[in-house]
Amino acid sequence: MNTVQKLAVAYLACVAMLALGFAVGEYKIFPYHYIVQLRDFVTWEPPAATSETSTQKKLLSQLGFADALFVYDSKIPVAITELARPLVLPDAGTARENPQVYIRPGQQAGYRAVFGAMDFEQSFWGGVLIGPAGDVVHSWKLSTEHLPQNTKPDRAKNMYGLALLPDGSVIYVMGEEGGGIVRVDACGSIVWNLEGLYHHTVSMTADNAFFWTWEGVHTATFPRLQKVDATTGAVVQSIDMKDVMLENDSVHLFDIRQNALTLKYVYDASHANDIDELSVSQASQFPAFSAGDLLLSYRNLNLVFVLDPQTLQIKWWRVGAANRQHDPDWENGAITTFSNNMSGAREGHSDIVRIDPDTLQHEIIVDGSEYSMFSIINARQNLTGYGTRMITSSTQGWVLELDDSGELVFTFINTYNAERRTTLHLSEAYRLEPGFFSHQFWEECKP
Structure with missing residues (x-):
């Protein structure tokens, strides 16, 4: 083969490679999805991480040797950390310190459940139940590593989306990498596995008979x-x-x-992240809607909207009342949501926003700048049966419960290293009235 022929072959090979690259990107054929996964792995930065998260650290987390992906500089105000006392965490891993808790006198009633990266000896993710006396009365160890479609160790994936049921069982998901949704009973035994790609939410119906979730990859333009x-x-x-x-x-x-x-959708155009069904008891407060309607959140569109799941009619929508929001809820005739403020004029502080569905007017009801509260991703908020608001600032590893005047009544700091002021990720927190639980399951689970 002479030089001209060699150059011609090389040229044709380059053209073929370019054509293949175009086809992979255009038609999403093999190995498109592997390339996307590799890109996401290398470029993703955990929010508020303690230092630059290198590919080396990510690989260590993938292999289960480091917690770098879910350890944060908390930036929780010193005045709040000084209020809190250490809470003995049973079965805590040796790398972490005990969390810290504060309960304002007169606010001990009920139980508080906190879920997140607990870094137990037996599992990285889990939860604790804090009793009225302020001590841990029960803990849950949660994992999806047993699922056939699981692709990552627990330390390298995010548990965001869970529900605590009256019998003490927990339903949870760890993103599409987790391989599915799992229900465990109060003592940790597996009740069932739903294998597949699921993410972001496990949203119960009012009777706890069903739940709604997102199926597919979280970057899908049109999720299910x-x-x-x-x-x-x-x-x-x-x-x-x-x-x-x-x-x-x-x-x-x-x-x-x-x-x-090109009129092609950009990557991660929607980012569906929450679902909340309107209950029969709430429906009278929302005359424009009906029981069973779904309140949905698309983070990357700054969009919350209401869907009738039977007719598929979009009944209402609001764009721009919150920035990269999470956890919109039906609440006393209004819609409330956690506005992460990932960007824009309020970047650096997250807020709770209330939207009037009739007038479309919105207002900040919890100003995050007053508390130094900022969760760049995830986060939860809910109104408790005690009239307080429970807020989970996920990427600060911080739960704060506020009364109706904005005063702190409870805090949980998921301390990793107190001296360095670092914390571990938190997923969700609840304050539950004693009647919520069907029985004292924690007595049954004692060794």
Whole structure:
């Protein structure tokens, strides 16, 4: 083969490689999804990490040797950390210190459950139940490493999306890398596994008979809603959000993040992250909606909207009242949500925002700048049966419970190293009235 022929072969090989690269990107053929996973792995930065998270640290976390992905500089005010006392965490791993807790006198009633990166000896993720006396009365060790479709060790994936049930059982998901959704009983035995790709939420119906979740990869432009039987783990309803778009052809919400020239959707255009079903007891407070309607959140569109899951009609929407929001809830005739403020004028402080669904007016009801509260991703908020608001600032490893005047009544700091002021990620927190639980299951689970 002479020089000209060699150059011709090399040229044709380059053209073929370029054509293959174009086809992979255009038609998402093999190995497109592996390339995307590699890109996400190398470029993803855990929020508020203690230092630059190198690929080396990520690999260590993948292998289960380091906690770098979920340890943060907490930036919790010193005045609050000085209020808190150490809480003995049974079975805590040797790398972490005990968490810290504060309960204001007169606010001991009920039980408080906190879930997140507990770094137990037996499992990285889990939860604790704190009794009225302020001590840990029960703990849950949670994992998805047993699932066949699990692709990462627990230390390298995020448990965001869980529900605590009256019998003490927990339903939880660790993203699509976790391989599915798991229900364990109060003592940690597996009740069922729902294998597949799920993410972000396990949202119970009011009677705890079913829950809603997102199925597929979290970057999907058109994810799927699924309703699941909480007793059996069987899927009973599935809604493709592309069908919702087609059914609402005069509502143009889902094509906002398209390339202006190609009209192709940008990467992670929607980022669906929450679902909340309107209960029968709440429906009278929302005359424009009906029991069973779903309040949905698309983080990357700054969008919250209401969907009828039977007709697929979009009944209401609001764009821009919050920034990269999480956990919108139906609340006393209004909609409240955690506004992460990942960017924009309020970047650096997260807020709780209330939206009037009738007037579309919105207001900040918890100003994060007053508490130095900032969770760049995740986070939860809910109104408790005691009239307080429980807030989980996930990437500060911090739970703060406020009364209606904004005063602190409870805090949980998931301390990793107190001297360095570092904390571990938190997923969710609840304050529960004694009647919530069907029985004192923690007595049954004692060794």
